[in-house]
Amino acid sequence: MKKIDKIFSKGKSMSLDEYLEKVLYDKNIGYYQKKDPFGVGGDYITAPNISNIFCEMIAIWLVSFWENLKKPKKFHFVELGPGNGDFCLILLKTLKKFPELYNSINIMLYEKSEKLKITQKKKLRSKKISWIKNFSNIKNGPVVFFGNEFLDALPIKQFKKVNNLVFEKYAVFKKNKINFTFKKAIKKQIKKLEYYKLLQNKGIIEYPEYGFKELDAICVKIKELNGGALFIDYGYNESKNISTLQSVMNHKFNKFTKNVGEADITSLVNFELYKEYFFHKGLIVENVISQSKFLQRLGIVQRFKIASNNMNDKEKSDLYSRLKRLVDPSMMGENFKVIFTKNKKCDFSLAFK
Ligand SMILES: C[S@@+](CC[C@H](N)C(=O)[O-])C[C@H]1O[C@@H](n2cnc3c(N)ncnc32)[C@H](O)[C@@H]1O
Numbered sequence: 001m002k003k004i005d006k007i008f009s010k011g012k013s014m015s016l017d018e019y020l021e022k023v024l025y026d027k028n029i030g031y032y033q034k035k036d037p038f039g040v041g042g043d044y045i046t047a048p049n050i051s052n053i054f055c056e057m058i059a060i061w062l063v064s065f066w067e068n069l070k071k072p073k074k075f076h077f078v079e080l081g082p083g084n085g086d087f088c089l090i091l092l093k094t095l096k097k098f099p100e101l102y103n104s105i106n107i108m109l110y111e112k113s114e115k116l117k118i119t120q121k122k123k124l125r126s127k128k129i130s131w132i133k134n135f136s137n138i139k140n141g142p143v144v145f146f147g148n149e150f151l152d153a154l155p156i157k158q159f160k161k162v163n164n165l166v167f168e169k170y171a172v173f174k175k176n177k178i179n180f181t182f183k184k185a186i187k188k189q190i191k192k193l194e195y196y197k198l199l200q201n202k203g204i205i206e207y208p209e210y211g212f213k214e215l216d217a218i219c220v221k222i223k224e225l226n227g228g229a230l231f232i233d234y235g236y237n238e239s240k241n242i243s244t245l246q247s248v249m250n251h252k253f254n255k256f257t258k259n260v261g262e263a264d265i266t267s268l269v270n271f272e273l274y275k276e277y278f279f280h281k282g283l284i285v286e287n288v289i290s291q292s293k294f295l296q297r298l299g300i301v302q303r304f305k306i307a308s309n310n311m312n313d314k315e316k317s318d319l320y321s322r323l324k325r326l327v328d329p330s331m332m333g334e335n336f337k338v339i340f341t342k343n344k345k346c347d348f349s350l351a352f353k
Helices: 003-007 016-025 052-068 086-095 099-104 114-123 187-194 209-225 271-280 291-297 300-308 313-327 329-335
Strands: 013-015 075-080 105-110 129-132 143-148 157-162 165-174 177-184 204-207 227-236 246-249 264-266 336-342
Touching: 003 016, 013 016, 016 157, 016 165, 016 209, 016 264, 052 086, 052 099, 052 143, 052 227, 052 300, 052 313, 075 086, 075 209, 086 105, 086 114, 099 105, 114 129, 143 209, 157 187, 165 187, 187 204, 209 227, 209 271, 209 336, 227 271, 271 336, 291 300, 291 313, 291 329, 291 336, 300 313, 313 329, 329 336
Parallel strands: 075 105, 075 143, 105 129, 143 227
Antiparallel strands: 013 165, 157 165, 157 204, 165 177, 227 336, 246 264
16 A cells, blocks of 8 residues: 555545546556556456457458448558457458458557557567557548457546535545545536436446547547447446446455555446447447347357367367357356447448347
8 A cells, every 4th residue: 555645645635537547557556557467367358368269250340341441442440458469469360361451451559558568569560550649640541449348447437416416436545545535526527427318317427537538539530531439348238326346356356445556447338328429429329239249240159160170179168168258148248248339421330230
């Protein structure tokens, strides 16, 4: 706890999202600045770490999108929050099998963690790939954004409504401990909440202000250049009126005031809220579907069958346990959902119809 007090100026409190931003990304104590959280030796496992076939499915989806856009000679792909680079490695390998697209594509990685950027640069040595800090240099040619478990990693604000009064959650450092408290929300903030139909009549409100800020620039690019954005994440369509913040460490749940800077903290994604947000931005949004449906419609089961053809029983059983993890409704299949938003003139909807 010693270093944590450094992020609080004396006796001061900070809003929940500001606090989350600091414990996850502060240069000195931030979780993502010092830890490699992925895989068995880390804190959690994501779909690209479970199976390359997950990445291949997204690559196939991207090839189809490019074809739908009439095979543009210049085509941009931005991965948001590329983690340990596993996804991009397989994407690149798969796209090499489609030389026309491979020659047209420009791949950009948008990553906040300096530590993870080093990991990615070691793994991904290709002239096709560059790292970007913002989206302003994306020009000429349609753009597709992709984020797997990107939205859940962005800090959220929390509010509670009591007798029509709105209070915002703050973090305070007192007596060597982090405490949370609610303060009356400022008018400007209440106005932002009132803008969203979905946030009315809720006692507990989670508001992804950081997420919306990140997406504002993405929406502008999709409108300007054509294309879309695909997000896969764990989350819900209907709010249960509860706090969805969660923390994990070594693959186990962690009390989120404990192991600050050593444990990951995320929240569940409110997909219907993002849908409303994209509509407000003038984009089209396909229906939110489960990861299970999405991957099966792209042919993941058939791909696993082909991949297992020359395997022995042990390898087959390992491969099928990975498939199960990705698509079984009781595992990632239903908890993980997929949202696709696109330019109004775009009619691509593979896997969503
Ligand atoms: C949960 S990890 C997912 C990693 C990877 N997509 C995967 O599926 O394995 C979240 C990733 O998003 C990055 N990230 C979080 N907030 C970010 C932001 N505001 N800008 C860029 N990257 C961010 C993290 O550093 C990390 O690489």
